[in-house]
Structure formats: structure tokens, C-alpha cells
Amino acid sequence: MGAAAGAGQIGIGGLQLLEANNQAKSFKRQAEFNARQAEFNAELTGMQIKEVEKLSKKNIVLRDAQTGQVIGDQRSSFAGQGVALDSEVVGLLEDEERRIGIDDVQAIKNNTWREAMGLEIHQKDQEHGAQVTRLEGRENARQALVTGGLNAASSVMSGASKFGGGFSSS
Numbered sequence: 392m393g394a395a396a397g398a399g400q401i402g403i404g405g406l407q408l409l410e411a412n413n414q415a416k417s418f419k420r421q422a423e424f425n426a427r428q429a430e431f432n433a434e435l436t437g438m439q440i441k442e443v444e445k446l447s448k449k450n451i452v453l454r455d456a457q458t459g460q461v462i463g464d465q466r467s468s469f470a471g472q473g474v475a476l477d478s479e480v481v482g483l484l485e486d487e488e489r490r491i492g493i494d495d496v497q498a499i500k501n502n503t504w505r506e507a508m509g510l511e512i513h514q515k516d517q518e519h520g521a522q523v524t525r526l527e528g529r530e531n532a533r534q535a536l537v538t539g540g541l542n543a544a545s546s547v548m549s550g551a552s553k554f555g556g557g558f559s560s561s
Contacts, residue, residue, distance in 0.1 A: 393553045400550025404543040411539015415532035422528020426521040433517035440510045447503035451496050458492030 462485050469481050 397550040397553030400546050400553065402550075404546030404550065407539055407546055408543035411535050411543070414535040414539065418531040418535060419528050422524050422531070426524040426528075429517045429521035429524060433514045433521070436510055436514040436517060440507050440514070443503055443506050443510065447499055450499050454492060454495050454499065458488060458495075461488050 465484055465488070466476055466481070470476060474481060
């Protein structure tokens with residue numbers, strides 16, 4: 392019966408090694424999947440950055456048009472009231488409206504920069520996360536192989552010892 396038990400232990404050692412190999416491959420596949428997902432999310436974030444910048448340009452053009460519209464409306468109103476369009480008051484009001492428009496455009500640019508910067512940081516985090524995920528997958532695979540190898544070696548040694556005293560040299 393000792394030989395059968397020993398053979399069984401050796402067989403278990405082989406199965407432990409096989410399972411460790413399968414587990415290591417599983418860790419690598421899962422890590423690769425998660426890393427690719429993070430990279431895909433980083434690409435989506437890059438697309439989001441472009442959309443933010445595109446919308447910003449559109450908003451700047453719109454605000455510039457609004458400024459021109461307000462100035463035109465003011466000039467029409469003054470002309471309708473008989474106010475000379477080259478008067479100092481009309482000039483001051485136009486200058487004030489232009490200044491407000493410039494300030495608004497600068498605010499749009501600043502907000503866009505802040506939002507894009509936050510998205511870029513998020514994108515870099517996702518890209519680095521993908522790298523870390525791959526490293527963790529390789530490390531988990533290595534640990535699974537080492538642990539499985541040690542367990543397999545222990546089972547084989549235990550099985551071999553049941554064949555008649557083990558590996559001692561006499």
C-alpha cells in the first residue's frame with residue numbers, strides 16, 4: 392500500500408504543478424484584460440479632452456458674436472434716441488461691453504484649461520494603472536508558480552519517501 396500511496400502523492404504533486412501553471416496563466420489573462428480596459432478608458436478620456444477643447448472654441452466664437460450683437464443693439468438704441476454714435480458715453484459703453492466680452496472669453500479659456508488638465512491627469516492615471524495592473528499580474532503569476540512548485544515538490548518528496556525511505560543516500 393505504501394507504493395500506491397507514494398504514487399498518489401507524486402500524482403498530486405503533478406496536479407498541483409499543473410494547477411499552479413493554470414492559475415498563473417489566469418492571473419496574466421485577467422491582468423491583461425484589466426490593463427486593456429484601463430487603456431481603452433484612457434483613450435475615451437483623450438476623446439473627452441478634444442471635445443472639451445472643441446466646445447470651448449465654439450463658446451468663444453459664440454461669446455464674441457454676442458458681444459458684437461450687444462454693441463450693435465446698443466448703437467441702434469442710441470441712434471433711435473437721437474444720441475450721437477461718436478459721443479463719449481457711447482464709446483465708453485462699447486468699451487465696457489468689449490471688456491466684459493474679453494473677460495468672459497478669458498474665463499472660458501481658463502475653465503477649459505482646468506477641465507482639460509483634470510482630464511489629462513485622469514488619463515495619465517489610467518495609463519499608469521494599466522502598467523501597474525500588468526506588473527501585478529506577472530507578479531501574481533510568478534507567486535502562483537513558486538507556491539505551486541513548492542507544494543508539488545513537497546507532495547513528490549512525500550510520495551517518494553513512501554516508496555522506501557525517501558531520497559537518503561546510504
